[in-house]
Structures are given as structure tokens and as C-alpha cells.
Amino acid sequence: MPELTSYDYAIIRVVPRVEREEFINVGVVIFCRTQKFLAARVEVDEEKLRVLAPQLDRAELDQQLESIPRLCAGEGPIGALGPAETFHWLVAPHSTVIQCSPVHTGLSSDVPAELDRIMDVMVRNQKRLG
Secondary structure: OOOOOEEEEEEEOOOOOHOOOOOOOEEEEEEOOOOOOEEEOOOOOOOHHHHHHHOOOOHHHHHHHHHHHHHHOOHHHHHOOHHHHHHHHHHOOOOOEEEEEOOOEEEEHHHHHHHHHHHEEEOOOOOOOO
8 A cells, every 4th residue: 555645735716805705716735745745736717707706807816826836836936945935935824816725634645646636626626525
């Protein structure tokens, strides 16, 4: 049986009006300290976003969302901090349109595959967790 390792993840959300506490899940950021693995994936459901937040500046939103996987890949001053510091910076509470859920923990023998599985469940709504 493959060895299990722990990982942390958070759901990336678009929160168009913070005071209303409505959001759309648009991505996942995942971190595994023992594997020094940090990655993020972002996919926006255009129809959901158009219904919830037609007023958003899409060019600005897309630019900010697209920067998250690049930070995880080590780009820019935040990305250069290293995987742990970058993850903690990304998931820290922000009062902006892009926010992360609380951090969750899991166990897996294939952490990169967990990114796809969590995306399927929490962003693409394709199947159940577990």
C-alpha cells in the first residue's frame, strides 16, 4: 500500500460583495510540506459569475486569478518566499474580491491528484468528496 502523506488545501473564491457573504468557488490551492509541493488551479464558471456579479471588471479579476498558480510556481516576490510561506500568504484572510476558504487537511498517496479531485468536487461539482 502506498504511503499516505498529509496536505493542506483551501478553496479559492470570488466574493463580489463581501458584505453579502455570497461567493463562487473558482479554484483550489494545495500544499504538502513533506513533498515541498504547492500548486493551484483556477476555473471560472462564466454563467455563475455573470449571474452573481455582472458588475465585476473581468480583466482585472482574471489577471488576479491567473497570478495564483504563478505564485505557487515560484514567480514574483511572494512566490520566491518558498512553498510554505507562499501558501500561508495566499490563504491568509483578505477583504478583497478573491478570498480563500479556511484551510482543510487531508491524507493522500498522490497529492497532485488530490488537486484534480478537489477541483472536481468543490469547483466543477462533479462528484462527492471522500
